[in-house]
Amino acid sequence: METVLSPTRRVQRVRHEIRRRDVQVARVEPLGACFVRVVFIGSALEGFTSLGFDDHLKFFCADPAGGEPARRDYTPRHWDAARQELTIDFALHGHGLASNWARQASAGQSAVIAGPRGSMIVPTDYAWHLLIGDATAAPAIGRRLAELPAEARVIVLVDLLDLAMLELDHCAVRPSVIQVQGDDALVAAVASMALPPGEGFAWAAGESSTMARVRDLLLVSKGHPREASRVAAYWKRGAADFHEELNLPASAT
Template sequence: MSIDHATATEAPASTQRRIQRIRHELRRRELQVLRVQRISPHFASITFGGESLADFASAGFDDHVKFMLDGPPGTEPVRRDYTPRRFSTAARELTIEFALHGHGPAAAWAAQAAPGMAATIGGPRGSMVVPTDCDWHLLAGDAAALPAIHRRLEELPAGTRAIVRLQVEAADRRALHSAAALDLQWLDSPEALLQSLQALALPAGEGFAWAGGEATLMARVRDLLLRDKGHPKEAARISAYWRAGAAGFHEDL
């Protein structure tokens, strides 16, 4: 793998210097389901195993692997992006959380997954590594962002501040713990999420803003944070994880 340091000129010097982008060798991994846990009505945590995970690497909390399924005869394989929730190269294990409220082939596969089933995963292709010791971290999004945000909160050290705004159905909300000082709000609708962010005064000091979720909502979050509040683009990442009515959509805004 190779590492590039961010070189944008508009971000604070500390942000420029410390954000890293890592490129990984792209690998296709044939795995097997080891464990399946239903963690809420609409989420399943599935742990995969296999010797091909011996050199698996995921350095960024919002990395994505490609989960691949064969499509119907004569069609292209199905590929969907998922966040590595946790992994252990020593144990040769990788855990991914699947949302089950969709009607696509990946959600259908996850809903009936059982130990022993085969799976194919590729990537991650690269990682954006944001230092954990920023003064503050803003993490926002809808249910699709839950795995990445949960992973990030577990990484953050004491002495930092985590501001979390999540639009998630009540049944799928979970305990989120972090060594960082945690300011968490659960929201019931996209408008409530936007209103909460609008009312938020961004703290002083070096901070990084991250958001993920539905494309139209994330475009509004981007404008609110970067244009209205003036947070530097190079100290933020806003990702459209899905778009209503579209399959297999993912875009950084």
């Protein structure tokens, strides 16, 4: 008898209690020209949990215009529970409160984070994994690569100038990496890609309009099951603080 796998039952969602945590910058490490890695410490990190590779937390940064601090979404790139150290990789882009904060960050500075609110736990035993994204997605992709077993079949498609921040040398898995430059090249690479056979999980994150095109290609043109995918807008050209899930079933939007 043939076993029919149901992708819906394979992804687990876990809720966490949201806590606001005051943290301090322990150290800052430049990661090539386009990223800054900031490691945070502080007793308020006691009990911090991040179970999913694409979890996100809220990073609060002062708004020079005054008023309430601005909040931006960032991926916990690494949580070292033994050392109580939380690492966030900030992509440096033209202008933006969080990006500007990261540019000037230095040891001893204070910051505030909250979350993650929940985690999506994607099993690592899919027949294949497809990871697509730009610089904002690179922390989640790097984290996923670090947790996948050596035997996993993985395709990484990134619009990234420098692959160093994926830290492939620290990963057991040996992915096929396709590196492109620009939105159109990313979309064209998805369009020309043949998805491998078997039950796979497709994950994509990046600029809103680009990710809408990627979603249409994966879920409509290629017929990949929505339940075995996540496509998210991590930012939107011309808009501050933008986040949208792009592959939710119509009933959930």
